[in-house]
Amino acid sequence: MPLPRSISFSQVELPSTFKTEGIVKTLTSIKGPDGAVVGPVTGGRFVCLDDPFDVDAFRYRLHPGAAKNMVGLTVSPRSGVRTMAADGARLILEDATLKQGQRFQFAWNFMTWGDMPWNDFALFEAKPTAMGAYGISTVLYDLAELAHANKRTTGWRIGTWIAASDFAGTLEWTVANGQAMTDPAILQPDPVAFTNPAALLIDAIRVFG
Numbered sequence: 001m002p003l004p005r006s007i008s009f010s011q012v013e014l015p016s017t018f019k020t021e022g023i024v025k026t027l028t029s030i031k032g033p034d035g036a037v038v039g040p041v042t043g044g045r046f047v048c049l050d051d052p053f054d055v056d057a058f059r060y061r062l063h064p065g066a067a068k069n070m071v072g073l074t075v076s077p078r079s080g081v082r083t084m085a086a087d088g089a090r091l092i093l094e095d096a097t098l099k100q101g102q103r104f105q106f107a108w109n110f111m112t113w114g115d116m117p118w119n120d121f122a123l124f125e126a127k128p129t130a131m132g133a134y135g136i137s138t139v140l141y142d143l144a145e146l147a148h149a150n151k152r153t154t155g156w157r158i159g160t161w162i163a164a165s166d167f168a169g170t171l172e173w174t175v176a177n178g179q180a181m182t183d184p185a186i187l188q189p190d191p192v193a194f195t196n197p198a199a200l201l202i203d204a205i206r207v208f209g
Contacts, residue, residue, distance in 0.1 A: 003096050003104070007205035021144045022068035023091030030199065033152035034112045036105050038201065041107040046203040049175040050089040052196070053098055059113065059196045061087075067197070070176050071188060073120055080143035081180050083119040086193040088176030091202060095115045096126075096171050098163040102209040105160050108143045109201040110175070111153035117180035118190075119143045120198035124159060135169060136161060143198070144180070156201075158203040175200035 007015065008095035009026045026045040029037050033052075040046040054062050061067060077083065098104060110122040121142035128135040138161075141154050179186075179193040 003049065003098060005207050009040070009045045009047055009203060010043045011045070014047065017093060019092040019094065020090065021092065022049070023054070023066050024049050024091055024171055025051075026184050028047040030201070032111050032209075033199070038109060038156075039100075039112050041203040043082045046201050047091055049173060049200040049202070050197045052111075052199050055197065056106070061197065064194065070174070073176065074099070074181065075139050075142075075178075077121055077125060077142035077145060079142050079148065079181065080121050081142065081144040083121055083142065083178040084186070084189055085121075085176040085178045086189040086195070089172060090163070091173040094173040096167075096169065098167045098207070100163055101209055102147040102168050103160060103162045105158060105204075106202060107138055107156050107204040108159050108173075109156045110146075110198065111201075112143045112196070113152070114143055114177065115145055115197065116144060117182065118193050118196065119178045119180045121176055121178055122170035123176070124170045124175040124199045125174070126161065126167055127172060128166070128167065128171060129157075132164075133169070134165040134167055138190055140200075142178075156203075159202060173200060173202055176201045
């Protein structure tokens with residue numbers, strides 16, 4: 001279906017067009033790892049992927065089964081720290097179509113409570129329905145990039161994708177705990193990689209053109 005020109009998150013429930021994996025909810029605010037309280041960009045709520053506060057004193061998940069297991073997913077962020085995923089959450093918009101030249105835009109904010117080498121990351125993907133058709137996969141940010149800047153959160157930023165060709169498929173936003181792949185022989189992340197859930201906030205989805 002053609003994407004609406006504007007998608008906002010003003011209700012407790014997500015719009016019915018979205019599906020989720022792991023812990024995904026709408027919030028009016030969240031306290032970031034730097035102590036600052038973050039609110040929505042527009043409207044009264046935003047989407048929060050994962051729950052960094054559902055943890056015990058050692059920052060292990062209280063309900064690990066609620067997270068989406070993402071073992072098998074690997075990414076190569078701009079930081080250059082190739083990463084294998086552990087667990088996290090995903091926001092999914094199926095049956096989306098964009099025409100060539102249309103601009104898809106969303107506000108995002110990535111925050112992490114972890115430390116290296118447990119390399120949390122946030123990912124945006126446009127997965128085509130037809131095999132071999134046009135799509136994209138973009139790592140928005142990772143813990144290593146934040147650590148280099150001596151930060152714990154990106155603050156609100158605007159993600160923009162201009163469709164280079166007609167697109168039909170699924171849009172996905174992912175946030176995941178991960179582990180730096182310093183040894184190619186490692187196939188499973190260390191148990192510590194499953195601690196300190198990160199969060200990815202999404203708001204103000206727009207289509208232009």
